[in-house]
């Protein structure tokens with residue numbers, strides 16, 4: 561079968577390792593080729609011979625034990641359509657979260673560009689330890705997928721969360737990744753995100769509360785669906801999504817140049833940045849001091865920043881252009897004005913103020929187009945991002 565998928569399973573050293581044998585069988589029954597990588601500790605729980613017999617493949621354990629393929633960690637990572645770590649110990653989670661690569665499994669995890677799925681298994685207290693939870697959160701933020709452990713009796717006698725998930729559920733999650741939508745393959749997406757920062761002097765600036773979460777979620781959604789994504793971003797605290805090129809800028813003028821350089825070759829441009837409308841006309845080259853520079857401080861002159869969306873809207877030539885409208889009132893009517901004035905193909909309008917939209921994980925939005933409006937229910941920004949990419953995929 562030419563379209564057979566290869567699943568590389570990393571098995572780490574905990575009692576749940578025996579269930580990886582069943583996972584191998586589940587995936588094979590679904591028609592996939594399975595290869596196994598084990599840590600040294602995992603071999604204390606299950607003999608590599610078992611996996612060798614199940615997979616009919618060499619079981620990889622040591623970084624240096626393959627005389628034919630001295631860079632096994634790279635070839636294994638490249639062969640994988642999905643790289644699964646099941647069971648994954650707290651130790652391996654920590655290593656992966658921090659980019660450590662001191663054995664074949666962790667090195668392969670770092671080297672692979674395939675989607676990574678982790679099924680943790682450990683004692684409930686180890687699992688609930690904030691350090692482990694931080695490691696999980698950090699891996700999730702970097703696009704690693706998880707199958708949560710189950711609740712119940714653990715090998716150590718404790719009761720709680722920590723049992724390796726059911727192998728059939730892990731196999732379902734593997735297939736969800738294998739057959740994920742790739743409808744943005746070959747498309748170039750340019751996204752702006754976050755605030756801009758407009759200097760008054762070397763220490764002070766004008767900016768806003770934009771967290772960048774919306775734009776980063778859109779970048780992640782587009783990249784997951786196969787797009788080549790460039791994110792032109794103001795300073796934010798959210799981590800860069802895996803596989804996305806990030807161009808860091810501070811001012812609106814820098815954002816305009818970065819966007820302008822890339823706009824002609826993109827298929828879609830999505831402007832979710834909160835660009836400052838005005839900037840100090842002549843930022844001082846030294847800190848403006850109280851009592852010394854009061855006249856300059858009291859009379860900071862502002863000039864209007866370029867409108868990046870309107871500038872690109874005016875010069876678009878086949879690109880799909882999407883803007884955002886953050887409004888405190890008359891959301892739909894004001895959004896429609898922007899659709900026209902900025903020559904956008906869609907405006908995603910949302911209500912801001914009163915704790916809504918800025919910095920939150922949820923967003924309630926309207927999709928406004930010349931063909932009509934759609935009001936979407938409140939949903940996480942990650943889900944809204946997927947809906948925006950659904951719109952893009954339908955209209956390209």
Ligand code: C5P
Pocket residue numbers: 752812831832833834835836837865866867868869870882883884885886898
């Ligand atoms: O005009 P307003 O700032 O409300 O428009 C919001 C939309 O325009 C957003 O998509 C924002 O990213 C974009 N914008 C821009 N350049 C500006 C101001 C806003 O691209 N200078």
